[in-house]
Amino acid sequence: MNDLEPTATVEEALRGNGISVESLSIDDHVSMTYLTAFPDVEPDHGEVGRAVTAFLELANDEALEPTTVDATILRSEGDVQATWRLEADWIRAYNRYEIDDVELSERVLDSIYEEGTA
Template sequence: MDDEDLRERLEQRLMSHGVYVTDLETDDGTLRIDYETATPGDGIPHREVGRVLNRLLALCDDGWDPTDVAGTVSDIDGNRLGTWRADGEWLVAHDRGELSDVDLSQRVLDTIEET
């Protein structure tokens, strides 16, 4: 699955949740996703991080190979809220049933760096 196909599939599922993908590319083995959130407030909405991850994990069945993921989140005015990441090995372990939803979520939430 190439980046263009991946972006289209993510956009289709995330827009209804107020998550708007503004950029997506694979660079040096890391999938970099920039998106805007329509959720008001300060900081990165944790629920949306989960939605992005869940969409990616669902795409494993469609041919997406889990890799490192780096997310950059902005508000709808373009103000950067922060970043988060998910290691590819965590996603592979989750896909194999070796890492629970809760453990994966906690690992990713622990990486959040708010601006």
């Protein structure tokens, strides 16, 4: 486990996975905003996956308790591309081998809400 405070530890893990963190707060859940490297209409699923991987690794290494993550993706400052969610229960189920990579990915991708869509 890292000696950094939880926010710094999470930010370091995200940046290590190529995620450009704009803001991050941790209380009963993680709320984060990051600037996408792919400012298209739809969010890049690979980039979302790298962010999810950071949280899975943190939980697996016991650097962060499995925590629900609410993420906002920005194309540029003030231009929201989409939001997505990773539930704490999904992380726990994944770590107990109750769901696999495909199931976890489907759950996260199903949570994506693209700005400007109904």
